[in-house]
Amino acid sequence: MKKATNTPSKSPATVLGSEESFRLLVEGIKDYAIIMLDPTGHVASWNAGAARFKGYRAEEIIGKHLSCFYPTEAVQQGLPEQELKTAAKEGGFENEGWRVRKDGKRFWANVIISALRDKDGSLRGFSKVTRDLTERKQAEEQIQQQSKEIMELSTPVMQVWQGVVVAPLIGSLDSQRTQQFMERLLNRIVETNSPVALVDIMGVPTVDTQTAQHLIETISAVRLLGAQVVLTGVRPAIAQTLVHLGIDLTGIMTRSSLSGGLQVALDILNLKVVRKDDSR
Amino acid sequence: MALESISVIKLRDLLLVTVPPDPDDETISALQERVLQAMALYEARGLVLDISTVQTLDSFFARTVAETVQMVGLMGGRTVLAGMCASVAVTATQLGLTVGNALTALDVDRALDLLNAAPSGARCV
Amino acid sequence: MNEPHQGEFCITSENDIVMARKVVRDAATALGFGITDVTRIVTAASELTRNIYHYAKSGVMHWRSLNQDARVGLELTFEDSGPGIVDLEKAMEMGFSTGKGLGMGLPGVKRLMDELVIESTVGKGTTVVVRKWLKK
Numbered sequence: 001m002k003k004a005t006n007t008p009s010k011s012p013a014t015v016l017g018s019e020e021s022f023r024l025l026v027e028g029i030k031d032y033a034i035i036m037l038d039p040t041g042h043v044a045s046w047n048a049g050a051a052r053f054k055g056y057r058a059e060e061i062i063g064k065h066l067s068c069f070y071p072t073e074a075v076q077q078g079l080p081e082q083e084l085k086t087a088a089k090e091g092g093f094e095n096e097g098w099r100v101r102k103d104g105k106r107f108w109a110n111v112i113i114s115a116l117r118d119k120d121g122s123l124r125g126f127s128k129v130t131r132d133l134t135e136r137k138q139a140e141e142q143i144q145q146q147s148k149e150i151m152e153l154s155t156p157v158m159q160v161w162q163g164v165v166v167a168p169l170i171g172s173l174d175s176q177r178t179q180q181f182m183e184r185l186l187n188r189i190v191e192t193n194s195p196v197a198l199v200d201i202m203g204v205p206t207v208d209t210q211t212a213q214h215l216i217e218t219i220s221a222v223r224l225l226g227a228q229v230v231l232t233g234v235r236p237a238i239a240q241t242l243v244h245l246g247i248d249l250t251g252i253m254t255r256s257s258l259s260g261g262l263q264v265a266l267d268i269l270n271l272k273v274v275r276k277d278d279s280r
Numbered sequence: 281m282a283l284e285s286i287s288v289i290k291l292r293d294l295l296l297v298t299v300p301p302d303p304d305d306e307t308i309s310a311l312q313e314r315v316l317q318a319m320a321l322y323e324a325r326g327l328v329l330d331i332s333t334v335q336t337l338d339s340f341f342a343r344t345v346a347e348t349v350q351m352v353g354l355m356g357g358r359t360v361l362a363g364m365c366a367s368v369a370v371t372a373t374q375l376g377l378t379v380g381n382a383l384t385a386l387d388v389d390r391a392l393d394l395l396n397a398a399p400s401g402a403r404c405v
Numbered sequence: 406m407n408e409p410h411q412g413e414f415c416i417t418s419e420n421d422i423v424m425a426r427k428v429v430r431d432a433a434t435a436l437g438f439g440i441t442d443v444t445r446i447v448t449a450a451s452e453l454t455r456n457i458y459h460y461a462k463s464g465v466m467h468w469r470s471l472n473q474d475a476r477v478g479l480e481l482t483f484e485d486s487g488p489g490i491v492d493l494e495k496a497m498e499m500g501f502s503t504g505k506g507l508g509m510g511l512p513g514v515k516r517l518m519d520e521l522v523i524e525s526t527v528g529k530g531t532t533v534v535v536r537k538w539l540k541k
Binding site: 179182183186187189190193194195217220221222223224225226227 | 360361362363364365366367368369370372373374379383384385386387390391
C-alpha cells in the first residue's frame with residue numbers, strides 16, 4: 001500500500017490520487033461502520049455504513065465521544081474507556097456486545113478497535129470497525145430457545161399394539177417433568193386399557209439417583225392401576241451408572257432395547273408373532 | 281346407611297365388591313366386615329374390589345384395604361384391586377401409600393381373568 | 406375470581422372428614438384445578454382433617470382462594486386446640502406417627518401440596534396451612 005502511494009500507476013484510482021480513492025472506498029462501504037477516533041475516543045470520521053446502521057449523520061456525530069454508542073449500563077461500567085485502553089496497550093481489540101443506535105434500539109455488534117500510531121509510536125487515534133450481527137445473534141438465541149423447548153416437550157405416549165403403549169423419554173427428568181409424564185402415562189394406560197407400558201430411556205442422557213427415584217415412583221403408580229412397566233433402552237452406560245449408584249430396580253422388568261421390551265410385552269399378553277408362511 | 285351402600289356379589293367362586301365413590305371410615309370398616317363374612321359363607325377363593333369410582337384414596341382407606349387383603353389371604357383367597365383412576369394412583373404414590381399384597385387390574389374383566397388364570401402365586405404389587 | 410372465595414368448616418365427627426373432602430373438592434374444581442391436582446388437594450385435606458379428628462377431637466378448616474403475582478391458588482388452614490406436636494421435626498419424617506398407624510401424614514401431605522407451614526404448641530394446639538398453585 002505504501003508503495004502504491006509513492007509510485008503513481010495508470011490504474012483509474014490514481015486519477016483521483018490514492019488517498020482520495022481510499023477515502024471514497026471507506027466512505028462507500030455500507031455493511032461495515034468504519035470510523036476513526038481521536039486518541040481520547042472522540043469521533044473523527046464517519047462512513048456510510050456507520051450512518052446506515054448507527055443512524056447518525058456525519059455532521060451530528062463527529063466530535064462526540066464513542067460512549068454514545070454503548071448502552072447506559074456499559075458506560076457506567078466504563079466499558080468504552082476500557083476497550084480503548086486495551087486497544088492502545090495491545091494494538092487491537094475485538095469484542096461482541098450490545099450497542100445502541102441513535103433511535104435507542106439495540107443491536108448486537110462485532111467491534112474491532114485498532115490503535116493507530118505514527119512512525120514515532122505516539123498514539124494518533126483509533127480505527128473502529130463495527131458489524132451488525134443482530135440477525136446472527138437472534139438466530140443463535142432462537143436455536144437456544146428451541147433446544148430448551150425440546151427439553152420441555154411433553155413425552156408422547158403411543159399405543160403400538162392392542163394393550164401396549166410406548167413412551168420414549170427424551171432429555172433429563174426433573175420432578176416437574178416427571179409429574180406431568182406420570183399423569184399422561186397413567187391416563188393413556190387407562191384410556192387405551194393397556195396392561196403393558198414400555199418406558200424407553202434411551203434418550204435420557206444421565207440417570208442419577210433422583211431420576212431413578214422418579215422412574216421407580218412412576219412404575220409404582222402404573223402398578224396400582226393394574227398395568228406393568230417394562231423399562232427399555234437401558235444402554236451400557238446407564239446400566240453401569242445404576243449399579244455404581246446402588247439403585248435397586250429389583251422387580252422391575254428392564255431390557256436394553258425397545259424391541260426386547262416389545263417381546264416381553266407380547267409374552268405378558270400371551271401373544272406370539274408368527275411368519276405368514278409358517279401359519280400355512 | 282354405611283352397610284346398605286355396599287353389596288357383595290358372588291360370581292361362582294369369586295366375590296365382587298363395588299366400593300362407593302366417597303366412602304366414609306364407617307363404610308370402609310363395614311366393607312371389610314362384609315367381605316370377610318362372605319368369604320367364610322361362600323368359601324370364595326378370590327375377591328375383586330372394584331374401585332373405579334373411588335375419587336379419594338387416603339391413608340385410612342389404603343391401610344384398611346391392605347389389612348383386608350391380608351385377612352382374605354389368611355382365609356385362602358386372593359384380592360385384586362380393579363380400575364383405580366389415574367389421578368388416584370398418582371396421588372397415592374406421591375403420598376407414599378401401598379395396598380399391601382393386593383393384585384391390581386385395569387378393570388373388573390381383567391381382574392376376573394387374573395383370578396381365573398393363575399390359581400396361586402402370580403404377580404403382586 | 407376478583408374477590409377471594411373463602412369459607413370454613415367445623416370438624417367434630419368422623420363423618421365430617423367426608424364432608425370436608427366435598428367442600429375442598431368443590432372449591433378446588435371451581436378454581437380450575439385439573440382432576441389430578443383436585444385429587445391431590447382433596448387427599449391432603451382428608452389426611453389433615455383426619456389428624457384433627459384423631460388427635461384433637463375437633464377443629465376448624467378454613468379455605469380461601471389466592472390471587473398473588475398473577476398466580477391463582479388454594480389455601481387450606483387446619484386449626485385445632487389439641488395436645489400439639491412435641492417434636493415437629495420428627496413429625497415431618499417419613500413413616501413417623503404416634504397415632505393409629507397413619508404414618509404417611511405430614512410428609513406425604515407436603516409432597517401432594519406446593520407449600521406446607523405448621524405451627525404447634527404443646528398443650529395449646531396445632532395449625533397447619535397448605536397451599537397449592539394452579540399450573541399455567
